[in-house]
Amino acid sequence: MVLFFTGTGNSEYAARFLAEALEDKLVSLNEVLKSGAKTAFHSEKPFVVVSPIYAWRLPQRIEDILKTAEFSGSRDIYVVATMGGKSGNCGKYCEKLCKKRGLEWKGFSGVVMPSNYVVADSMPGEEEARQTLEAALPVLKILAVAIKAGKTIEKTDKTPAAGFLSGVVNPMFNHFAANSKNFVVSDACVSCGQCAAFCPVNNITMKDGKPLFDGKCMSCFGCINRCPKAAINVKGKSENNGRYVCPPYPCKT
Numbered sequence: 001m002v003l004f005f006t007g008t009g010n011s012e013y014a015a016r017f018l019a020e021a022l023e024d025k026l027v028s029l030n031e032v033l034k035s036g037a038k039t040a041f042h043s044e045k046p047f048v049v050v051s052p053i054y055a056w057r058l059p060q061r062i063e064d065i066l067k068t069a070e071f072s073g074s075r076d077i078y079v080v081a082t083m084g085g086k087s088g089n090c091g092k093y094c095e096k097l098c099k100k101r102g103l104e105w106k107g108f109s110g111v112v113m114p115s116n117y118v119v120a121d122s123m124p125g126e127e128e129a130r131q132t133l134e135a136a137l138p139v140l141k142i143l144a145v146a147i148k149a150g151k152t153i154e155k156t157d158k159t160p161a162a163g164f165l166s167g168v169v170n171p172m173f174n175h176f177a178a179n180s181k182n183f184v185v186s187d188a189c190v191s192c193g194q195c196a197a198f199c200p201v202n203n204i205t206m207k208d209g210k211p212l213f214d215g216k217c218m219s220c221f222g223c224i225n226r227c228p229k230a231a232i233n234v235k236g237k238s239e240n241n242g243r244y245v246c247p248p249y250p251c252k253t
């Protein structure tokens with residue numbers, strides 16, 4: 001079973017590729033989070049969790065799923081993380097969480113995809129994004145072959161100060177920055193409601209035709225990047241950085 005979470009589509013792209021290659025079922029953790037469904041997963045094949053990296057670890061809500069979800073059937077679990085470039089010690093944290101649950105740890109791999117960190121990075125143009133996605137495909141192929149063969153995987157970057165970034169900066173990021181406190185909506189908003197419809201944690205409600213943000217944001221930046229009018233911003237940070245959404249993976253699933 002391939003379980004994915006995504007803000008801007010990279011992890012869904014990777015997950016769809018893997019599910020197709022492994023001839024396995026695809027489960028959207030966005031839908032699970034959004035619906036509040038019970039996190040109980042049964043699979044006879046290994047679990048493959050595909051998620052973006054946020055501040056050198058998995059998003060807190062995805063770590064929470066690893067901590068609390070019921071996994072039955074197979075005991076094997078892999079984590080594949082899509083990222084702009086640096087995963088820090090993410091794999092070590094995933095390994096610890098999974099082993100604590102009595103799961104058989106089969107390894108971690110980061111896969112470089114376009115960065116969607118719109119508060120600090122310029123979003124890639126179409127051609128740059130296409131090239132980065134094309135370069136990710138052979139990495140995903142190698143992972144699919146290894147997972148299909150039941151082999152362990154390991155691909156961690158050599159982030160300098162990885163221990164500090166994942167162990168110290170990540171909890172600070174979750175505490176102080178993973179929220180929508182500074183989100184603003186410009187007059188360009190056309191009240192389409194796509195932001196609210198997408199938000200995986202129901203952090204957005206439409207009031208008087210404008211999105212209103214609550215206190216549940218997990219900073220996936222889906223609303224900011226997916227807004228057709230680029231009307232949502234983190235005040236003073238994302239206005240001039242463009243927007244990015246991954247094109248859909250071309251497959252039939």
Ligand SMILES: Cc1cc2nc3c(=O)[nH]c(=O)nc-3n(C[C@H](O)[C@H](O)[C@H](O)COP(=O)(O)O)c2cc1C
Nearest residue numbers: 007008009010011052055056083084085086115116
């Ligand atoms: C809040 C936030 C924090 C991020 N932190 C990192 C990071 O520490 N290292 C990294 O390489 N990329 C980081 N990124 C970039 C994403 O991990 C990357 O673009 C990912 O592929 C997005 O996946 P998605 O399209 O499935 O949401 C971050 C993105 C966001 C939104």
